[in-house]
Amino acid sequence: MTTTEVPAAMRAAVDAAKERVAALHAELPRWELVVWTAGNVSERVPGTDGHPDLFVIKPSGVSYDELDAEAMVVCDLDGNLVEGTRNPSSDTAAHAYVYRHMDHVNGVVHTHSTYAAAWAARGEEIPCVLTMMADEFGGPVPVGPFAIIGDDSIGRGIVETLTGHRSPAVLMQNHGPFTIGKDAKAAVKAAVLLEEVARAVHVSRQLGEPLPIPQDAIDSLYARYQNVYGQR
Numbered sequence: 001m002t003t004t005e006v007p008a009a010m011r012a013a014v015d016a017a018k019e020r021v022a023a024l025h026a027e028l029p030r031w032e033l034v035v036w037t038a039g040n041v042s043e044r045v046p047g048t049d050g051h052p053d054l055f056v057i058k059p060s061g062v063s064y065d066e067l068d069a070e071a072m073v074v075c076d077l078d079g080n081l082v083e084g085t086r087n088p089s090s091d092t093a094a095h096a097y098v099y100r101h102m103d104h105v106n107g108v109v110h111t112h113s114t115y116a117a118a119w120a121a122r123g124e125e126i127p128c129v130l131t132m133m134a135d136e137f138g139g140p141v142p143v144g145p146f147a148i149i150g151d152d153s154i155g156r157g158i159v160e161t162l163t164g165h166r167s168p169a170v171l172m173q174n175h176g177p178f179t180i181g182k183d184a185k186a187a188v189k190a191a192v193l194l195e196e197v198a199r200a201v202h203v204s205r206q207l208g209e210p211l212p213i214p215q216d217a218i219d220s221l222y223a224r225y226q227n228v229y230g231q232r
């Protein structure tokens with residue numbers, strides 16, 4: 001069933017998602033993860049009353065200064081525009097593919113953050129040599145295949161790389177990072193922490209060979225951070 005407009009039963013949820021996704025786009029320049037318009041955030045809106053899922057994403061090529069809730073666009077999980085006056089992000093197909101094939105994912109982020117993109121340019125995974133990596137990524141940050149924007153190639157590469165992998169981040173070769181999360185905020189957090197560890201491990205390698213963390217310690221750190229850390 002295709003959706004040509006936001007169902008009344010989903011209106012409130014879509015509007016709330018627009019507010020969240022608009023606010024989260026401001027986090028990308030805030031944490032220096034983007035230049036110009038080179039990054040995007042989306043969040044799934046689960047279908048209700050028999051209607052299919054939708055997702056909210058930014059319009060393509062629009063300055064972050066202009067990205068308020070009203071500017072956000074709504075798409076179906078095939079990437080078709082359902083609501084909005086401007087073209088959706090050029091990465092909409094990739095976000096849509098992830099939502100179609102990873103039911104537990106409700107947030108997707110793409111940036112070209114400098115240090116993560118530098119690892120992607122080499123097609124080299126970031127080794128798990130920092131406790132922050134064990135905490136958030138549960139091990140190394142993997143590399144996905146080189147894929148040209150414009151069809152399902154990028155989305156397929158994200159899904160094939162991250163399915164069954166602890167990491168919420170993938171370095172798409174020669175392109176840059178994509179992150180996923182239980183919601184858009186979690187995906188933005190993964191993008192922020194990814195750039196931090198990409199930078200730290202890069203700096204460390206300028207001075208020598210970073211020391212790997214034993215797997216049992218990685219497992220223990222990951223379990224603590226994912227299940228105990230913070231306010232419960």
Ligand SMILES: O=C(CO)[C@@H](O)[C@@H](O)COP(=O)(O)O
Binds near residue numbers: 037039040089090091
């Ligand atoms: O990398 C690319 C285009 O090659 C995009 O991710 C980036 O420019 C952001 O595009 P959008 O403004 O989201 O359409």
